[in-house]
Amino acid sequence: MSLLIKGGTVTTAEDSYRADVYCANGLIQAIGKNLEVPIGTETVDAGGALVMPGGIDPHTHMEIPFMGGRAGDDFFTGPAAGLSGGTTMIIDFVIPSPDERPLDAYHVWRSRSEKAPADYSFHVAITSWSDQVSEDMETLTRDHGVNSFKHFMAYKNDIMLDGEHLMQSFRRCRDLGAVATVHCEDGNMIWLMQQELLAAGVTGPEGHPQSRPPEVEGEATNRAIRIAQLLNTPIYIVHVTCREALQEIVRARMEGQRVYGECLAQHLVIDDSVYYDPDPVKARAYVMSPPFRPKDHLRELWRGLQSGNLQTTATDHCAFCNIDKEKGKDDFSKIPNGTSGVEDRMSVLWDQGVETGKLTSNEFVRVTSTNAAQIFNIYPRKGAIRVGADADITVWDPKATRILSAKTHLQNNDFNIYEGMEVTGVARSTVSQGHLVWHDGDLRVEPGAGQYIKRSTFGPMFDAAGRTRDQRPWRRVERSEAAE
Numbered sequence: 001m002s003l004l005i006k007g008g009t010v011t012t013a014e015d016s017y018r019a020d021v022y023c024a025n026g027l028i029q030a031i032g033k034n035l036e037v038p039i040g041t042e043t044v045d046a047g048g049a050l051v052m053p054g055g056i057d058p059h060t061h062m063e064i065p066f067m068g069g070r071a072g073d074d075f076f077t078g079p080a081a082g083l084s085g086g087t088t089m090i091i092d093f094v095i096p097s098p099d100e101r102p103l104d105a106y107h108v109w110r111s112r113s114e115k116a117p118a119d120y121s122f123h124v125a126i127t128s129w130s131d132q133v134s135e136d137m138e139t140l141t142r143d144h145g146v147n148s149f150k151h152f153m154a155y156k157n158d159i160m161l162d163g164e165h166l167m168q169s170f171r172r173c174r175d176l177g178a179v180a181t182v183h184c185e186d187g188n189m190i191w192l193m194q195q196e197l198l199a200a201g202v203t204g205p206e207g208h209p210q211s212r213p214p215e216v217e218g219e220a221t222n223r224a225i226r227i228a229q230l231l232n233t234p235i236y237i238v239h240v241t242c243r244e245a246l247q248e249i250v251r252a253r254m255e256g257q258r259v260y261g262e263c264l265a266q267h268l269v270i271d272d273s274v275y276y277d278p279d280p281v282k283a284r285a286y287v288m289s290p291p292f293r294p295k296d297h298l299r300e301l302w303r304g305l306q307s308g309n310l311q312t313t314a315t316d317h318c319a320f321c322n323i324d325k326e327k328g329k330d331d332f333s334k335i336p337n338g339t340s341g342v343e344d345r346m347s348v349l350w351d352q353g354v355e356t357g358k359l360t361s362n363e364f365v366r367v368t369s370t371n372a373a374q375i376f377n378i379y380p381r382k383g384a385i386r387v388g389a390d391a392d393i394t395v396w397d398p399k400a401t402r403i404l405s406a407k408t409h410l411q412n413n414d415f416n417i418y419e420g421m422e423v424t425g426v427a428r429s430t431v432s433q434g435h436l437v438w439h440d441g442d443l444r445v446e447p448g449a450g451q452y453i454k455r456s457t458f459g460p461m462f463d464a465a466g467r468t469r470d471q472r473p474w475r476r477v478e479r480s481e482a483a484e
């Protein structure tokens with residue numbers, strides 16, 4: 001099977017130029033003008049469109065059981081919806097219960113993901129600490145291509161890690177050459193404020209942002225970054241939502257610390273007024289953590305993205321339906337946390353970023369694809385248009401428009417957080433592994449076509465005896481070495 005994308009403008013994180021792209025055997029085989037291709041090659045007309053690396057969403061939750069609900073999108077419907085919006089790969093999360101081995105949970109999630117129609121990978125959450133967990137982390141990095149581990153500072157009495165165990169896991173990440181990713185909200189502070197609000201009679205969705213103010217996120221972000229600084233561990237802060245958290249990231253990066261920041265598309269365009277909608281069904285639909293913020297924080301997030309202090313954009317796609325959200329109709333703390341968006345991320349970012357002049361088309365590629373590929377060590381296999389890279393490509397029509405709505409979206413949930421929003425910038429065609437899987441509104445996906453993508457750790461991990469060795473690129477330089 002071969003495919004020629006003809007007449008478009010190749011647009012990468014670094015460059016833009018007119019060229020055709022020839023794909024075969026799942027890879028990009030040639031880039032140029034007047035390419036000679038075999039007879040019978042399928043041709044996609046990219047005239048007037050941009051030919052970009054397929055989007056990478058580094059933060060999704062497909063098929064996850066959480067807070068008494070279960071996400072509506074599984075590993076088929078969610079990635080399929082993403083393909084229709086130009087996203088060709090997701091990095092999802094394995095989340096063990098505190099009494100479950102990470103390795104066992106990984107195998108459970110791998111069995112769920114066998115039906116994926118597009119490529120995917122996994123972060124693995126560390127929800128408890130023991131020698132067994134430490135051993136499983138090594139096995140996951142060495143044998144299963146996991147190079148990032150998630151840590152929750154929120155969700156007290158469930159999956160939250162305390163300070164001692166954060167340090168243990170961060171240190172282990174460092175020694176294995178893995179990235180520590182962190183959900184930064186202080187779970188103890190949240191729990192206390194939830195109890196106070198409920199006691200005062202605040203039970204509706206408005207209690208959600210009131211119990212998780214920006215200070216809660218800012219404090220936890222500072223603490224996580226300082227622990228990582230102490231241990232010399234690279235750290236990736238997920239779903240940054242507020243000025244307080246961004247300030248800590250900027251400070252640390254200015255001091256030379258290896259800190260990365262992720263923001264969600266929805267946090268760039270939706271503010272906290274949604275929690276005060278007179279219709280409680282709508283208000284509950286927006287409950288996610290961290291919550292949506294006042295409008296002035298949105299402006300700061302855009303500045304963080306423009307300045308490069310926030311490197312990636314994601315969705316935290318966790319598509320709970322209204323029937324699940326109703327579990328918290330009398331107690332906001334019981335509303336399952338999560339919203340959708342994997343289908344709409346790239347259009348929203350193009351419309352609100354490129355169309356408004358906040359981002360260039362090349363910066364758009366960088367924050368929707370290339371940076372994630374580089375941070376999680378799958379570049380240039382992913383996130384690039386170059387010979388030898390995976391043929392994961394979106395043919396992007398920068399002038400086409402569509403209206404976002406639950407009535408028309410492919411995501412498997414009954415609410416769209418962007419309901420009624422008209423966006424400019426649409427995936428005309430999407431190519432996955434060299435196959436045309438979305439074209440002019442026609443979705444052509446097959447269950448199980450997606451590949452699990454292993455991600456190598458950073459630097460050599462093990463010597464011949466299987467012992468870890470300290471040769472990561474972020475290795476601390478001791479004073480004695482620096483003096484020499």
